[in-house]
Amino acid sequence: MPEAVVSTVSAIDEIIQGLSNHPAYISPKFFYDAHGSDLFSQITSLPEYYLTRTENAIMNEQGDAIKREAGAVSTLIELGAGNCRKAQALCALLQPQRFVPLDISEEYLLEATADFREKLPGLAVYPVASDLTQAIILPTHIPPERRLVFYPGSSIGNFDPPHAANLLRRVRALLDDDGALLIGVDLVKDVDVLEAAYNDAAGVTAAFNLNVLQHVNAIIGSDFSDDDWRHVAFFNPAHSRIEMHLESVGETVVHWPEGERRFAAGERIHSENSYKYLINDFINLLAENGFGRSKVWTDAQNWLAIVLAHP
Numbered sequence: 001m002p003e004a005v006v007s008t009v010s011a012i013d014e015i016i017q018g019l020s021n022h023p024a025y026i027s028p029k030f031f032y033d034a035h036g037s038d039l040f041s042q043i044t045s046l047p048e049y050y051l052t053r054t055e056n057a058i059m060n061e062q063g064d065a066i067k068r069e070a071g072a073v074s075t076l077i078e079l080g081a082g083n084c085r086k087a088q089a090l091c092a093l094l095q096p097q098r099f100v101p102l103d104i105s106e107e108y109l110l111e112a113t114a115d116f117r118e119k120l121p122g123l124a125v126y127p128v129a130s131d132l133t134q135a136i137i138l139p140t141h142i143p144p145e146r147r148l149v150f151y152p153g154s155s156i157g158n159f160d161p162p163h164a165a166n167l168l169r170r171v172r173a174l175l176d177d178d179g180a181l182l183i184g185v186d187l188v189k190d191v192d193v194l195e196a197a198y199n200d201a202a203g204v205t206a207a208f209n210l211n212v213l214q215h216v217n218a219i220i221g222s223d224f225s226d227d228d229w230r231h232v233a234f235f236n237p238a239h240s241r242i243e244m245h246l247e248s249v250g251e252t253v254v255h256w257p258e259g260e261r262r263f264a265a266g267e268r269i270h271s272e273n274s275y276k277y278l279i280n281d282f283i284n285l286l287a288e289n290g291f292g293r294s295k296v297w298t299d300a301q302n303w304l305a306i307v308l309a310h311p
């Protein structure tokens with residue numbers, strides 16, 4: 001059996017469709033080749049990026065309460081697991097029998113899994129390399145009872161509300177009635193704080209955004225050059241979301257084997273949304289999509305919420 005189970009998606013078609021659109025877009029899932037995953041890991045320790053340290057602080061402070069509310073957990077399933085560090089702490093707290101990290105970034109996932117096994121040698125770990133925008137298929141030997149799905153990092157914010165609703169329904173379908181979802185969600189706050197988090201002074205988020213072009217080059221054989229593009233990120237209050245774009249510095253033509261796209265100076269490729277929620281709206285979204293009972297923990301500034309949601 002392969003170490004990681006890979007789902008097949010036509011990434012090439014998806015990217016070309018986005019590049020041919022007006023305005024052009026690239027799904028944020030393409031940020032994450034191994035270099036992109038590494039850059040994201042660097043972002044998590046930047047002073048401007050309050051999300052990771054705030055989420056970790058809530059998890060540390062509320063560990064006992066989370067444990068009480070979650071009850072006995074037999075399988076911890078992490079969506080968008082990245083470096084799996086948050087799950088390490090959660091597994092140490094909840095002592096599940098097995099851990100199933102799922103991520104689109106296969107090479108990085110397997111490295112993170114190896115590190116995880118060294119740190120928690122007693123735990124069975126079954127990595128799944130797959131795309132959450134497709135069907136979520138777990139290894140068949142994972143028992144259905146007492147599953148806890150962990151979805152930290154406010155990654156749910158990368159989905160627009162209808163797609164977030166669809167994902168929540170698919171997560172619900174992974175659970176028996178004794179299962180639960182532990183999810184981190186970023187909340188609406190001062191625009192300066194939000195915008196600084198996506199425009200760090202060291203330029204790591206800019207490098208992360210630009211790296212998607214190299215990943216796209218590798219997938220579709222295009223000739224994007226970093227020098228032709230600049231990072232743009234701002235809060236869009238009408239949609240309550242941070243938007244990230246790549247803006248063409250001058251007029252440029254991008255070619256790939258069976259096509260091309262001409263960009264005017266200043267034209268943008270939309271590369272990510274990060275929705276920021278009011279906590280009640282998020283609880284309603286959960287309730288409308290299969291999770292009727294929720295317990296919420298936040299930090300003192302109400303910047304971020306951890307929600308334990310039961311079917």
Ligand SMILES: C[S@@+](CC[C@H](N)C(=O)[O-])C[C@H]1O[C@@H](n2cnc3c(N)ncnc32)[C@H](O)[C@@H]1O
Nearest residue numbers: 029032080081082103104105131132133152153
């Ligand atoms: C914002 S990072 C969060 C990482 C980590 N969970 C954390 O909280 O620090 C998003 C993670 O989700 C993964 N990811 C993004 N889009 C995905 C998709 N469509 N399917 C599966 N994983 C995805 C990325 O590779 C990355 O590890």
